[in-house]
Amino acid sequence: MTAPRIxxxxxxxxxxGAFGFPRGEKRRIKPWFLMxxxxxxxxxxxxxxxxxxxxxxxxxxxxxxxxxRTSADVGNSAHDYIARDGSALACIPTDYAAYNNGILxxxxxxLDSVKRILRERxxxxxxxxxxxxxxxxxxxxxxxxxxxxxxxxxxxxIARDSIKWDLPINRETVHMHRDLDSVNRSSCPxxxxxxxxVGRVIQRARQIKADLRDPQPEPDPEPPTDELEELRxxxxxxDGRVDELESExxxxxxxxxxxxxxxxxxxxxxxxALTAAIADDVAALR
Numbered sequence: 372m373t374a375p376r377i378x379x380x381x382x383x384x385x386x387x388g389a390f391g392f393p394r395g396e397k398r399r400i401k402p403w404f405l406m407x408x409x410x411x412x413x414x415x416x417x418x419x420x421x422x423x424x425x426x427x428x429x430x431x432x433x434x435x436x437x438x439x440r441t442s443a444d445v446g447n448s449a450h451d452y453i454a455r456d457g458s459a460l461a462c463i464p465t466d467y468a469a470y471n472n473g474i475l476x477x478x479x480x481x482l483d484s485v486k487r488i489l490r491e492r493x494x495x496x497x498x499x500x501x502x503x504x505x506x507x508x509x510x511x512x513x514x515x516x517x518x519x520x521x522x523x524x525x526x527x528x529i530a531r532d533s534i535k536w537d538l539p540i541n542r543e544t545v546h547m548h549r550d551l552d553s554v555n556r557s558s559c560p561x562x563x564x565x566x567x568x569v570g571r572v573i574q575r576a577r578q579i580k581a582d583l584r585d586p587q588p589e590p591d592p593e594p595p596t597d598e599l600e601e602l603r604x605x606x607x608x609x610d611g612r613v614d615e616l617e618s619e620x621x622x623x624x625x626x627x628x629x630x631x632x633x634x635x636x637x638x639x640x641x642x643x644a645l646t647a648a649i650a651d652d653v654a655a656l657r
Contacts, residue, residue: 372579375524377451377592378423380460385437389448389470390463392500397466400496402503404484405532405544407472407551408525408569409449410510410517410560417515421455429454429509433462447471449507451528457520459506461592465532471505472498472551479550484543488551498551503532512558526572530580540576545569 388395411417411432419428433452440446449471453459463469475498478485488498499505506528508521517525533540547569548559561568 372523372527372582375520375527376423376458377461378458379592380433380437380452380462385433385448385462387437387440387446387448389436389440389445391467392497394445398468398500400500402468402501402536403487403538403544404502404546405504405536405538405540406525406529407502407505407546407548408560408572409471409505409507409548410512410558411452411507412511412559413509414511414514417455417509417511423452423454423458423460427454429458429460432507432509433460437462445470447473449505451504451506453506453508453521453524455509455515455518455521457518457524459524465503465535468497468500468502469505470499471507472502472548473556474552476552476554479553482543482546482550484546485550502546503536503538504528508560510560512562516562517560522572523575526575527579529572529576530583533576533580534583540573540580542569542573545573545576 391397392399413428413432416428416432419431420426421428423429429452436446436448436452438446447470448463450463450465450469451459451461475489478489480486484501488501491501492498506525508517508525509515510517510521529540529545532538533544538544547561547565548556549565552559
């Protein structure tokens with residue numbers, strides 16, 4: 372398989388400081404589960420241009436989340452924000468926990484792993500600490516469901532983390548946000564047959580894990596893109612095309628009569644050939 376494009380956002384950590392337990396510090400416990408999957412639920416960003424560059428919906432989401440906040444309103448975060456083309460902005464390394472799971476409301480007690488989260492709360496652990504990774508997929512339930520590319524990236528990250536953290540890939544280690552809050556997040560990240568959809572992501576993650584051969588399966592994300600350099604390249608390409616067009620225009624202006632003569636000569640040749648063909652047809656009919 373082809374690994375998805377993952378790029379660091381700025382310095383790789385959100386400026387709002389919404390990560391780590393205690394805040395801003397690396398994990399105090401090893402996570403028990405692989406991933407909690409989210410959908411952003413913002414129709415405005417879901418309908419914006421696709422990708423992770425400035426001007427896209429995913430970049431807008433991250434820039435908003437990353438804004439500096441007050442100590443009383445830290446905000447929330449995910450490790451990765453996945454665009455609808457499958458590319459992703461990496462915002463927090465997995466050696467920090469993220470802040471994206473919120474409160475537990477009517478959680479899915481059919482999962483023993485969710486029951487464990489409830490038990491661990493009595494020891495002062497937070498639901499966010501339980502997961503290696505939390506991902507936010509740009510989309511809106513129903514109108515902009517997770518794309519095939521997004522699901523592929525989610526599966527890839529699950530597979531890679533399974534190798535690094537030595538955790539199995541199954542329904543007990545891969546959760547939907549609705550498993551924690553079925554009241555306010557009942558459609559996060561899927562609508563319709565949600566169990567079937569998360570099951571397919573799990574199955575795909577197992578396939579990817581079997582294909583991975585890298586003993587160190589978490590390469591560093593690409594550095595932030597230099598938007599100014601990309602703009603310079605685009606301008607240089609545009610300047611080159613303008614020069615070509617100006618040269619072509621000069622050629623046309625220098626030889627308008629030659630062009631007209633060539634067109635007239637070709638027209639005469641076609642008419643002569645057509646006249647000859649008609650004469651042959653008439654002769655054949657006689």
